[in-house]
Amino acid sequence: MLALILGVLLLAVTACGGGGAGSGSGSGSGDAKSGKGDSAAAETKQSEAIVSITPKDGAKSVDTSGALKVAATKGKLTEVQVKDAKGTAVEGKIAADGASWTPSTHLASGTAYTVHAIAKDSKGRTAAEDSGFTTLTPKNTFIGTFTPEDGSTVGVGMPFSLRFTRGITSPDDVEKAITIKTSPAVDVQGHWFGNDRLDFRPEHYWKEGTKVTVQLRLDGVEGRKGVYGKQNKTVSFTIGRNQVSVVDAKKHTMKVTQDGKTIRTIPVTTGKPGYDTWNGQMVISEKLAVTRMNGETVGYGGEYDIKDVPHASRLTDSGTFLHGNYWGGDAFGNYNASHGCVGLRDVKGGYDSGVPAAWFFNHSLIGDVVIVKNSHDATVAPDNGLNGWNMSWDKWTA
Structure with a gap:
C-alpha cells in the first residue's frame, strides 16, 4: 500500500514538472523570441531620416520671405509640398545634396499654409513631416x-x-x-x-x-x-499695327508711316524760338477728344488758356501734346508758332473728321511713336512720359 502511494506521488511530480518545463521552453521562449523579432523588425523598418520644418507647426504672423525652410538630416528630401488654403502650390527647389528645400518666391501675406515633406535615409526608408502656419498681416x-x-x-x-x-x-x-x-x-x-x-x-x-x-x-x-x-x-x-510718325521741326512736316511706308505727310507747327519742342522718341500716353490747356500748369504763366483744344495726344508728362489747332492761321507747314506742342490744323469744336488733326487722332493708338527731329531743344528725358526709348539698351539694362 505504501509502495502504491509513493508511486502515485512520483508520477504526479513528474507530470507537473514535465508540463511546466515543456510550457517554459516552448511557449515562453517562443513568446520571448517572437517579441525580440517584432522589435528588431520595427527597428529595421524605421527610417533614420529626420525632417524638420521652420516655422514651427501652428506659428502665426510668419514673415513672407526667408522664414520658410525645410531640411533633412541622416537622409535626403524627396518631396516637399507647400500649399495655401485654396490648394495653390508654392514653387520651390530641393538642394542638390537633398539636405534642404527653399521656396522660389515670397509668400502671400495673411495666408495659411500647409507643409508636407518626405525624406529617405541611405536604405531607402521614408520619413514624413507635416506642419502648418500663417503669414503676417501687414499694417x-x-x-x-x-x-x-x-x-x-x-x-x-x-x-x-x-x-x-x-x-x-x-x-x-x-x-x-x-x-x-x-x-x-x-x-x-x-x-x-x-x-x-x-x-x-x-x-x-x-x-x-x-x-x-x-x-x-x-x-x-x-x-x-x-x-x-x-x-x-x-x-x-x-x-497693334506698326505706326511711327516723324516730325521735322525745320521742314514743318510730319510723315506718318505704317510698317515703314509713309501713308500721309501732314503740315505742322512746332515750338517757336524760346519754346522749342523736345527732340527724340515720344510715345502717345493719353488721347483726349477735347481738353483745356493753361499756360500756368506748365510754368508759362497766363500766356494762354484754351478751354477747348481738340484731338489732343499726350507725348510727355511735362505737358507736350500733339493736338488740333484752330487758331494757328497759316503757321502749318510754314513756321513754328506753338509753346512747345506739335500743332495740326483743326476746326473749333473738332467736328470736322476730314481735317489733319482729326485724321491723325482717329488713326492713332496709345503707344504709337512720334519722333521729333531738327528742333533747337534737347532730347526729351527718358522718364518724361513713356519715353524710355531715348535711353540706350546698355543703359536701360545696367
Whole structure:
C-alpha cells in the first residue's frame, strides 16, 4: 500500500514538472523570441531620416520671405509640398545634396499654409513631416498703378509702366515678383526711374501682333521696411499695327508711316524760338477728344488758356501734346508758332473728321511713336512720359 502511494506521488511530480518545463521552453521562449523579432523588425523598418520644418507647426504672423525652410538630416528630401488654403502650390527647389528645400518666391501675406515633406535615409526608408502656419498681416501696404490697361491694343512703342504708391527700397525683390511673357518670345527688361517707377520694354519696338502677359505677384513682397505689396493681378495686352510718325521741326512736316511706308505727310507747327519742342522718341500716353490747356500748369504763366483744344495726344508728362489747332492761321507747314506742342490744323469744336488733326487722332493708338527731329531743344528725358526709348539698351539694362 505504501509502495502504491509513493508511486502515485512520483508520477504526479513528474507530470507537473514535465508540463511546466515543456510550457517554459516552448511557449515562453517562443513568446520571448517572437517579441525580440517584432522589435528588431520595427527597428529595421524605421527610417533614420529626420525632417524638420521652420516655422514651427501652428506659428502665426510668419514673415513672407526667408522664414520658410525645410531640411533633412541622416537622409535626403524627396518631396516637399507647400500649399495655401485654396490648394495653390508654392514653387520651390530641393538642394542638390537633398539636405534642404527653399521656396522660389515670397509668400502671400495673411495666408495659411500647409507643409508636407518626405525624406529617405541611405536604405531607402521614408520619413514624413507635416506642419502648418500663417503669414503676417501687414499694417502698411503698397500697390502699383500700371499702363496699358488689361485687354487693350497698343502701339509698338508702349512700355509696361508701373508707378508705386510708396517709394521702393528693395527693388530687386519687387522686380523679381513681376514676370512678363510674350508671344512671339522677346527679351523684355525692366528699368527703374527713381524709387517709385518701373518700366519694362524690349530692346527695339515691339513686333506687330505680339501678345504680352504680365503677372504681378506683389502680395507679400516687402518693398520697403515694414511695407508690403497687396496686389496679385494678371495683365494682358496686344501690340497693334506698326505706326511711327516723324516730325521735322525745320521742314514743318510730319510723315506718318505704317510698317515703314509713309501713308500721309501732314503740315505742322512746332515750338517757336524760346519754346522749342523736345527732340527724340515720344510715345502717345493719353488721347483726349477735347481738353483745356493753361499756360500756368506748365510754368508759362497766363500766356494762354484754351478751354477747348481738340484731338489732343499726350507725348510727355511735362505737358507736350500733339493736338488740333484752330487758331494757328497759316503757321502749318510754314513756321513754328506753338509753346512747345506739335500743332495740326483743326476746326473749333473738332467736328470736322476730314481735317489733319482729326485724321491723325482717329488713326492713332496709345503707344504709337512720334519722333521729333531738327528742333533747337534737347532730347526729351527718358522718364518724361513713356519715353524710355531715348535711353540706350546698355543703359536701360545696367
